[in-house]
Amino acid sequence: MEDVAIRIVDLQKSFGEQKVLDGINLEVETGKITVIIGKSGGGKSVLLKNVIGLIKPDSGEIWIDGVETSNLAERDMNSIRMKFGMLFQEAALFDSMDLFDNVAFPLREHTKMSEKEIERAVEERLKQVGLSGFSEKMPSELSGGMRKRVGLARALVLDPEIILFDEPTSALDPIISLTILDLIKQTQTYFRKTYLVISHDILGMFRIADKVAMLYDGKIIEFGTPHDIKRSSNEATKEFLKATKIPGFAGGDL
Amino acid sequence: MYSKKPIHLNPFSRITEALKELGSIGAMFLETIHQTFRKPFKLNYILKQMEFIGVNSSVIVIITGVFTGMVLALQSYHGFRKFGGEGLVGATVALSMTRELGPVLTALMVTGRAGSSMAAELGTMRVTEQIDALTVMALNPIKYLVVPRVVAAFIMLPVLTIIADFVGIIGGYIVGVKLLGINEGAFINKIIKHLDLEDINNGLIKAACFGIIFSLISCYKGFYTSGGAEGVGKSTTEAVVFSSVSILISDYVLTSLMF
Numbered sequence: 001m002e003d004v005a006i007r008i009v010d011l012q013k014s015f016g017e018q019k020v021l022d023g024i025n026l027e028v029e030t031g032k033i034t035v036i037i038g039k040s041g042g043g044k045s046v047l048l049k050n051v052i053g054l055i056k057p058d059s060g061e062i063w064i065d066g067v068e069t070s071n072l073a074e075r076d077m078n079s080i081r082m083k084f085g086m087l088f089q090e091a092a093l094f095d096s097m098d099l100f101d102n103v104a105f106p107l108r109e110h111t112k113m114s115e116k117e118i119e120r121a122v123e124e125r126l127k128q129v130g131l132s133g134f135s136e137k138m139p140s141e142l143s144g145g146m147r148k149r150v151g152l153a154r155a156l157v158l159d160p161e162i163i164l165f166d167e168p169t170s171a172l173d174p175i176i177s178l179t180i181l182d183l184i185k186q187t188q189t190y191f192r193k194t195y196l197v198i199s200h201d202i203l204g205m206f207r208i209a210d211k212v213a214m215l216y217d218g219k220i221i222e223f224g225t226p227h228d229i230k231r232s233s234n235e236a237t238k239e240f241l242k243a244t245k246i247p248g249f250a251g252g253d254l
Numbered sequence: 255m256y257s258k259k260p261i262h263l264n265p266f267s268r269i270t271e272a273l274k275e276l277g278s279i280g281a282m283f284l285e286t287i288h289q290t291f292r293k294p295f296k297l298n299y300i301l302k303q304m305e306f307i308g309v310n311s312s313v314i315v316i317i318t319g320v321f322t323g324m325v326l327a328l329q330s331y332h333g334f335r336k337f338g339g340e341g342l343v344g345a346t347v348a349l350s351m352t353r354e355l356g357p358v359l360t361a362l363m364v365t366g367r368a369g370s371s372m373a374a375e376l377g378t379m380r381v382t383e384q385i386d387a388l389t390v391m392a393l394n395p396i397k398y399l400v401v402p403r404v405v406a407a408f409i410m411l412p413v414l415t416i417i418a419d420f421v422g423i424i425g426g427y428i429v430g431v432k433l434l435g436i437n438e439g440a441f442i443n444k445i446i447k448h449l450d451l452e453d454i455n456n457g458l459i460k461a462a463c464f465g466i467i468f469s470l471i472s473c474y475k476g477f478y479t480s481g482g483a484e485g486v487g488k489s490t491t492e493a494v495v496f497s498s499v500s501i502l503i504s505d506y507v508l509t510s511l512m513f
Contacts, residue, residue, distance in 0.1 A: 052390050078392035086390045092383040106391050 004063075005030040005162055005194040006051060011060035011070075013046055020046050022218030024060070028162075028211075033188055033195040035205040037229075037240070038215030044198040045089075047215070048164055051196070052084055053077045065161070082110070085155030086164040090171075091147040093139040093154070099126065100135035103154045110158060125153040129183060145176035149183065156187060165197040169204050177201070181208050203244050206230075214240070279474050282396070286404050286470070289397040299402035307368045307403070307469075308410030312417060318363050319418035322355050323347050323425030331434050340430075341440035345448040347426030352449065352457045353513070356419040358505055361411060361464035365497045369472035372403055373493035376476025377486035385477070400473045404466060411465030412458040419454065456512045460505065467504060468497040 006028040013021040020043040028034045038044045049055040051062060053069060062070045069080050093102050103122045107113055113121070126132050129149040139147055148168060155163050168184060169177040185208045188195050199205050205212065206226040214222040214229065216236045222229060229237060330346045376399055379385050388395045423445070430436045475493035479485045 049386075054386055054389060081390060081392040084390065086387070088383045088387060090382055092387040094384055094387070095378075095382075109391070109393055 003030055004028065005065060006196065007061075007063040008047075008051070009061040009063070011047070011050060011062065012058045013043075013050060013055065014058055019218055021050070021057070024215075024218070024220055026213055026220050026223070028194060028196050030194050031192045032210040033184070033197065033208050034211045034213065035197045035199060035209040036213045036215050036220075037199060037202050037205060039240070040200055042215055043218055044200075044215055045166060048166055048196070048198050052081065052086060052164060082158075083161045084164060085158065085160035085162075087148065087151045087155045087166065087168060089166045090144075091139075091151035093147055093150055095139045097139075098135065099131070099137050099139070099142075099150050102139065102150060103135075103157055106154065106158050121157060122153075125157050126150075128156070128187065129153045143176075145172050145180060148172070148180055152180075152183060152187070156191070159191075160193065162194045162196065165195065165199075167199055167201075168197060169199060169201045177204055184208055202240060278478070279470060282400065282474050282477070283466075283470055285396050286400050289394060289401050290405060292397070296398065296402060299398065300405050303402045303406035304410050306371075307364065307406050308413055311364050311367055311410075311414060314363050314367060315360050315414045315418050316421050318359050319351070319356065319421040320425040322359060322418075323351060323422030323427075324429045326350055326355070326422070327426035327429040327434070331430060331436070340434075340436045341444050343430045343434075343436055344423075344426060344441035345444040347430070348423050348445045348449045349453060351422035351426075352419045352454045354457070354505075354509075356422060357411075357415045357457045357461040357464060358501065360415045360418045360461060361468060361501045362498055364407075364411065364414065364465075365468040365472070365494055365501065368407070369468045369497050370490050370494050372469065372472040373476040373479075373490045374486055376473055377479035377489040380477060380479045381482055381486060395477075400470075400477065403473055404469045407465035407469035408462055409465075411461040415458055415461035416454075419457065459512070460508050463504060463508060464501050467500050471497045471500060 004027045006026075008024050008026045008028075011021050011024040012019070024047060026036075036044055036047065046055060050057050050070075051064070053072070057070050060070065061068050064080055065083060067080060069077060072080065093099075094105065097105065100119075100122055103125055104118050107118045107121060111118075122135065123132060126135060129152055131146065131149055131153070134142075134146070139150070142150070165184065168180055172180060181204050184195065184197070188208075197205065197208070206229075209226050212222075212224065212226050212229045213220045214232075214234070214237050222232055222234055222237050224232075230241070232238060232241075326347045327343050330343050331340060334340050334342050334346075376385070379399070385395045385399070388398055427441065431438050431441050472493040475489040475496070479489040481488070
């Protein structure tokens with residue numbers, strides 16, 4: 001794998017009259033956590049869906065591990081998708097299956113592992129996300145934070161090269177958010193895979209990001225380390241940071 | 255006062271929308287056929303749907319069949335009695351059930367029960383990104399979600415129809431022979447004389463077609479749901495309404511081709 005896992009060149013996408021992505025240029029480094037920050041409804045999810053091929057761009061290029069994927073046929077795109085794992089916003093667990101079957105599902109469909117090997121792999125993943133012993137629970141019996149942890153276990157189970165995160169901390173309380181962020185950081189430190197995260201939770205993301213990209217008005221207006229972003233002179237970035245400050249409280253002093 | 259604004263009415267926009275939708279359903283049907291015959295075959299998914307569509311619908315289909323047969327016997331008895339043709343009640347019930355009411359009523363009942371649930375389940379999977387999750391895992395959602403339902407409906411609707419035909423004739427027998435006192439021999443002989451195997455077969459072919467129609471429309475409506483919980487509700491309603499109407503229209507077309 002080269003140094004850049006995902007390279008996005010001049011990506012454009014409109015829905016009707018509304019221009020959502022207006023020339024995105026971004027390089028996601030291999031083995032790092034890159035976070036795309038932007039306001040809700042600003043096109044972050046659309047960008048992520050373009051990367052994984054759920055939406056086709058109007059124009060521009062998406063290079064994944066040296067392959068241009070924006071015009072690939074579904075069958076070729078599927079071989080690219082095998083490099084990916086994804087944690088969805090609401091985890092998107094299959095609610096007809098229990099936790100074990102959810103995590104085992106990619107293994108059963110894509111590998112020839114025996115049930116015994118699958119059992120071992122699933123238990124190990126569930127243990128990594130702190131949910132061993134829960135494997136017979138159904139997704140509807142879990143809290144939002146637990147569902148996300150199972151979603152992470154499922155995303156990691158095939159050892160993908162790149163893992164995408166869609167708003168990993170949204171709709172979670174601050175403490176659960178923190179455990180999810182720690183889990184993201186821990187697994188990344190352990191496996192050294194490429195993580196691409198989209199979020200509007202700027203403070204949380206500074207805890208885990210190696211690189212931060214600011215998405216504003218359909219463009220990436222800033223790209224750098226969390227340190228660079230904190231010192232940014234860009235008005236839009238400053239406004240975003242200012243909105244998260246609560247004077248006198250932790251996190252208020254950036 | 256009338257508004258001075260010009261009224262823009264485009265009678266064609268609704269027609270083009272409907273045609274577009276018909277085209278998308280056709281495309282989904284082709285993809286479903288393609289995926290049905292492509293390895294790996296998901297037999298356990300199909301069996302699970304066969305249980306849901308077939309086994310779990312049997313009670314409602316039996317109740318519908320029995321009472322339809324009973325009321326047919328009652329109605330036709332009063333008509334035939336006027337010219338002494340009570341003996342034809344059995345044949346009337348048998349022909350009506352096998353050719354028409356068995357397949358159509360079964361399809362409508364199963365649409366209400368299983369079609370609505372297919373649309374709601376797939377719709378929920380769409381809005382909670384479970385269908386996207388399958389795609390991201392490099393798996394074809396049509397193969398995992400639509401093929402099992404359409405294949406199961408195609409197989410189970412004829413089976414349910416046979417049950418409905420049978421219990422309908424039994425219901426007619428109970429009312430005609432046991433309650434209204436029609437001669438048992440005449441009742442059964444007329445059935446044997448007038449009912450051909452072709453009548454039953456054509457009814458079953460219709461049932462298989464209805465199975466494809468309702469399951470495909472219900473899956474389509476669920477699969478392309480948008481707009482959260484409200485969207486799921488809308489898809490479910492549309493699935494049942496469109497399926498039922500399509501069953502009745504295609505029933506006429508199939509009947510005119512067959513008999």
